[in-house]
Amino acid sequence: MTRRYPVLKKKVAERDSKIAKKLIQAWDQEHNSEKVLHIYLKNKHLLSHYRYWELMRTVWIICGGVEESDVFRNLMKSKRPHRYYFSTPEESKLLRELPSKVTVYRAQDGSIADGLSWTLSKDYAELYKEQFGKAYLFHREVNRESIFAYINRNLEEEIIIL
Known part of the structure; x- marks a missing residue:
């Protein structure tokens, strides 16, 4: 899988990184998919456009069940640019x-x-x-x-x- 590294201002990159770390901890250490989704939904407005899509993919893989389909449908319909970051x-x-x-x-x-x-x-x-x-x-x-x-x-x- 190829990783992408968009050029972001340091402050934006650091903010994205902090949110990503929270998601990682909620899943890797706590195995709490509800917490993963909550963290993403609470912080999505703070993410760069690139990381909005990239992290949504991760959250989708962890939490994308039938129960959350309306939530994800709305997230995926976002008009934010760089939607291609959802896929590799x-x-x-x-x-x-x-x-x-x-x-x-x-x-x-x-x-x-x-x-x-x-x-x-x-x-x-x-x-x-x-x-x-x-x-x-x-x-x-x-x-x-x-x-x-x-x-x-x-x-x-x-x-x-x-």
Whole structure:
């Protein structure tokens, strides 16, 4: 994964760093996902645009469950610049290289497929359905332009659709 290092004023970089450290401590030391989300929501207005998106990705990975989908949908619809910082450069490239229409999959309990998180991998969706006892496996075709982000970690091939 390629890291990005935007040019920030020292004061801004230090403020971003302090908030990032709080998030790291809440997760790595306390394993408290609710606290992670609370810290992010409380401090997001203080973050540089770059770190707003970059740290949101981390918070999404830790806290992005169905219960918080409305919160994340609103965060992801932000008009703040540098949205591309949500994904790594490699993931952004993979997203750009997808065909104009792709089939995505989602396992869930409810009968209306309205979640944010989908996958390009039918195998992963089936595995998720089995492992977590989900009732339904959905699939649909989406336009690449309607995809907010692609996250390629843990073989999930996650697609976020707002």
